[in-house]
Amino acid sequence: xxxxxxxxxxxxxxxxxxxxxxxxxxxxxxxxxxxxxxxxxxxxxxxxxxxxxxxxxxxxxxxxxxxxxxxxxxxxxxxxxxxxxxxxxxxxxxxxxxxxxxxxxxxxxxxxxxxxxxxxxxxxxxxxxxxxxxxxxxxxxxxxxxxxxxxxxxxxxxxxxxxxxxxxxxxxxxxxxxxxxxxxxxxxxxxxxxxxxxxxxxxxxxxxxxxxxxxxxxxxxxxxxxxxxxxxxxxxxxxxxxxxxxxxxxxx
Amino acid sequence: xxxxxxxxxxxxxxxxxxxxxxxxxxxxxxxxxxxxxxxxxxxxxxxxxxxxxxxxxxxxxxxxxxxxxxxxxxxxxxxxxxxxxxxxxxxxxxxxxxxxxxxxxxxxxxxxxxxxxxxxxxxxxxxxxxxxxxxxxxxxxxxxxxxxxxxxxxxxxxxxxxxxxxx
Numbered sequence: 001x002x003x004x005x006x007x008x009x010x011x012x013x014x015x016x017x018x019x020x021x022x023x024x025x026x027x028x029x030x031x032x033x034x035x036x037x038x039x040x041x042x043x044x045x046x047x048x049x050x051x052x053x054x055x056x057x058x059x060x061x062x063x064x065x066x067x068x069x070x071x072x073x074x075x076x077x078x079x080x081x082x083x084x085x086x087x088x089x090x091x092x093x094x095x096x097x098x099x100x101x102x103x104x105x106x107x108x109x110x111x112x113x114x115x116x117x118x119x120x121x122x123x124x125x126x127x128x129x130x131x132x133x134x135x136x137x138x139x140x141x142x143x144x145x146x147x148x149x150x151x152x153x154x155x156x157x158x159x160x161x162x163x164x165x166x167x168x169x170x171x172x173x174x175x176x177x178x179x180x181x182x183x184x185x186x187x188x189x190x191x192x193x194x195x196x197x198x199x200x201x202x203x204x205x206x207x208x209x210x211x212x213x214x215x216x217x218x219x220x221x222x223x224x225x226x227x228x229x230x231x232x233x234x235x236x237x238x239x240x241x242x243x244x245x246x247x248x249x250x251x252x
Numbered sequence: 253x254x255x256x257x258x259x260x261x262x263x264x265x266x267x268x269x270x271x272x273x274x275x276x277x278x279x280x281x282x283x284x285x286x287x288x289x290x291x292x293x294x295x296x297x298x299x300x301x302x303x304x305x306x307x308x309x310x311x312x313x314x315x316x317x318x319x320x321x322x323x324x325x326x327x328x329x330x331x332x333x334x335x336x337x338x339x340x341x342x343x344x345x346x347x348x349x350x351x352x353x354x355x356x357x358x359x360x361x362x363x364x365x366x367x368x369x370x371x372x373x374x375x376x377x378x379x380x381x382x383x384x385x386x387x388x389x390x391x392x393x394x395x396x397x398x399x400x401x402x403x404x405x406x407x408x409x410x411x412x413x414x415x416x417x418x419x
Contacts, residue, residue, distance in 0.1 A: 009398075
């Protein structure tokens with residue numbers, strides 16, 4: 001009888017110990033007697049099994065963090081939790097005096113916008129952001145880039161580079177962008193009635209060693225912008241041809 | 253009722269070192285692993301009524317940890333897909349398979365395994381679960397589990413320099 005590697009492995013793992021496997025086991029043990037190569041393979045399986053028994057074994061000797069002991073002994077809660085909630089709670093516990101009010105993200109956006117406006121004021125072509133009926137919209141070079149520029153195709157010295165484009169749940173097109181300036185700013189704009197409305201802006205997270213920064217990687221998008229994308233996106237982001245088609249149809 | 257909950261919680265506390273080890277082998281990141289265990293404990297206590305006395309509490313907890321980890325991976329993939337251009341994913345996926353094969357530490361070799369194989373190998377070969385138990389908590393047929401373990405083993409043997417590819 002030929003012995004498959006899976007059988008040999010199951011034998012090494014004690015899976016053939018039960019009474020129902022008695023004939024299979026006998027055949028296998030007979031084969032092991034007469035076939036040194038098979039016996040070597042079994043030895044390797046056992047060696048690996050033994051080695052794996054030590055995987056992260058040091059963790060077993062570490063003191064269990066207090067928060068886990070508390071979690072195990074907590075009163076059962078009815079709330080739904082996810083990993084982000086755990087992290088948020090942990091971060092809040094570590095910095096009890098620095099609770100960030102809800103409005104601060106908005107305030108930060110406005111400050112950033114003011115900063116962009118100020119910085120861009122002296123630039124030729126005018127400010128890339130402006131207020132229109134109380135809403136922030138893209139103007140000048142940023143509006144042109146949002147209309148025309150494809151992802152990863154920023155011309156030399158371009159003010160803006162485009163990230164991902166997608167359809168929002170309300171059917172409009174939205175695009176992420178980074179404004180290249182002394183303090184780069186990342187944002188999300190959605191197209192409606194000829195204009196690009198800014199849904200989020202925040203200081204860009206600079207990518208070390210990537211000064212040219214022509215790829216908008218996940219790590220480059222600040223959390224406020226990222227969470228807006230996740231809230232608004234319907235389905236998957238556009239691929240290159242989808243993006244080109246959307247541009248062709250003037251993002252409508 | 254009160255005291256049986258208390259008893260279960262004592263058992264959970266006793267399991268914590270192994271739960272942390274399992275989470276570490278899934279995430280290979282200490283802080284992520286503990287976050288995962290904490291989340292799993294919260295979820296477990298929310299549905300503690302679903303645990304049936306006489307079944308293994310460790311398997312049940314491993315299952316909850318694993319499901320929480322799968323949720324996290326999906327969320328991460330979604331974030332990556334949303335935010336990185338299409339070609340980034342392909343590069344990441346290829347990096348492991350094209351890396352030169354050399355002798356690695358056990359932990360480093362283990363981290364090279366695909367997600368599914370890591371969970372299967374960890375449950376059976378590290379935590380000592382039977383194939384049947386591991387298959388049940390991963391919600392896969394036993395044949396699928398067996399082949400994941402076989403493939404995981406072959407990769408580990410190669411990476412650890414044990415078998416010279418003899419398997």
